[in-house]
């Protein structure tokens with residue numbers, strides 16, 4: 001269903017832009033982490049890049065309607081440094097989404113009774129909380145010149161829920177079944 005109100009539509013466009021950039025940025029930083037000798041941090045970046053793609057895709061679909069041009073304004077973290085610095089950029093970006101962006105977007109969507117956008121913003125908000133924590137764990141390891149300890153990263157393809165070392169029977173955010181999770 002297409003969004004009806006201009007403000008929620010603007011927020012969907014902006015969130016789409018932000019998530020699209022986050023997707024690419026994490027792939028770039030992941031490649032850099034691999035070269036720096038942190039294969040698990042690289043895997044974490046790759047998995048979370050996929051989660052951001054899920055969010056971008058959800059927001060894009062909620063815009064709906066006929067195809068049309070739009071100019072998108074979306075804040076983003078730019079720059080490349082050592083992995084420990086890139087992880088700080090990732091943490092800052094995720095915390096911005098958790099503490100400011102998505103709560104405000106979600107409030108607007110609730111006020112404007114935009115059910116689809118509410119769902120899309122809610123899914124992203126819940127995933128970004130976890131991403132911030134995982135990036136903090138990765139940065140703690142990298143600060144000691146260690147890789148993060150993990151076997152695999154699992155991502156829900158419906159909402160982007162992200163978890164280490166094993167998927168739950170049902171996604172705690174959207175209810176998707178264990179078998180649907182994508183493993184990295």
Ligand SMILES: [Fe+2]
Nearest residue numbers: 094127128131
């Ligand atoms: Fe995220």
Ligand SMILES: [Fe+2]
Nearest residue numbers: 156159171174
């Ligand atoms: Fe999910």
